[in-house]
Amino acid sequence: MASLSDVSWRHGLAHVSTLDRAGVGAHRVARLCAAGALLRVRAGIYALPDADPAVVRAARVGGRLAGRSAARALGLWAAPEDELVVEVARHGTQLRNPDDFRTPLGPSPGQVRVRWTAERLPRRESFGVAPLPTVLSQVLTTEPAEHAIATIDSVFRLDSAFDLDGFARSLPARHRALCDLVDPRSESGSESIVRVLLVRSGIAVSVQPPLGRGRRSDLLVGDRLLLECDSRTHHEAGDRVCDLRRDADNAALGFVTLRFDYSQILFDPDSVVAAVRRYIDLGLHRWRH
Template sequence: MDIEDVLRHRGGAARTETLRRAGHSRTRVDKAVAAGRIVRLRRGVYSLPDEAGVLGLALRHTALVTCVSAAPAYQLWTLQKADAMHVGQGHRKSLPGMVMHGRIRHPVHPWLPVAGLADVLIHALHCLPVLESLVMVQCATQRGDVTVDFLRRKLPGNRNARARAVLDYVVPRADSILEVLANYHFLNAGLQVRRHVELQGVGEVDFLVEDCLVVETDGATHLEPRQVKKDRTRNNATVVGGRLCLRFGYDDVVHHPGRMVAQVLAVLEQSRRGAFGGR
């Protein structure tokens, strides 16, 4: 495994001992630093160049990175990169463009200048738009790193009502960010939704809406020729089995959710009117 891949699998940064266990000697590490492939953050800690800015700045100013800025360190799902550095309270002076958060109340990252996962998620729930914090929490909870109940207990009282409300949309399992977002939008539209339903002759589908409409959310892998052929077969089997099917890609779910929901509602309305009945 290339040294960059090792770092990427560690959230963008790793200790020397981790790199050595992966087969990269001190000489190889030094050559990668000299070539600009990786960056030495401090003695014994290395990073990918695109992560070095935030982590390096935190180290220089003895700050702890949190919220969406800490997502790469924990390999959490995100919708977009942070446009500013988010740090926990306790850093004496803020830097231009820095977003300050509340106190760090839980054990911090063992070797990076990053707040603990619990604080990162709590700060995200208070700071970010609903969907951006939701995908971070979903990723952490379904991996088993933290539980929804734990986070809910950490967010008591009326002042935390908005943050707790986000937790209501966390599901036991989501195979992608697209599923998390689509589920949120369907529930907000008042639709009855079942996830990961096994249909005879089709297999498992992402969503079964109002028990008559199958909705699939397609990531980049669904554009591969083999997957396109498989999806076509599944679509045909869905219709043969007596249900309709709609498919939505990344652009639909992330950038045009209103249009996606409108199309789902339109098909359901036509179905209620008997538009798809035999003639």
């Protein structure tokens, strides 16, 4: 008897025709659903119980994860999720509520943003997660520049051999120029955002500058002002103690440190740029001889 492991799954999902070709017929599919070993997503689409819930919700709508939602599913940095971004093939019909495939999506999708593709997608590619180049292109066109660059920076933390030049050549000129802001050395989304905000404000920044004894900072303005950019997961008490100790060590060496919280970077970016500019105006970014 055919096993579910014989099925060619796409992000944990499969069309009924794919199941049938693998020897899992309609009667067995019904039994597996009744036993909880399969989940009926919508007509003709089934998922494994451990499939990414976001992928399942997108398939319920009638498409695949796209934009910011797809970036997160691919393990890339993405801003906090406030909606489900779903790409639907131009021939797609009968869009459904992401939490109940029996309910039509309706004219007011609420927390769902639907993107219609200009191309006709093969059935197998119409659900799951959009390909990486497509996702990055979508992020560049829909997200703030600093967030889009943070997402592309994070690609290098998963694949250091990512062909940025090849990807940039596939973009329109107005988006190609943004790729000049990408820096593979960035170690977090918050660091990328601060760097891009400052560079686009005319403030030069050094990335991951060495401070001696194997230590580095996130960013350096001038030759003295260190910028530390806390990431979303950087809230553990132990991390905070280490940060304060490191800031004190750097102060003893004469450096000035500005530390920015993740929420400030994401939701009050103007205050970040204003703080750095004020320190520059005071001359605190340069050594005084």
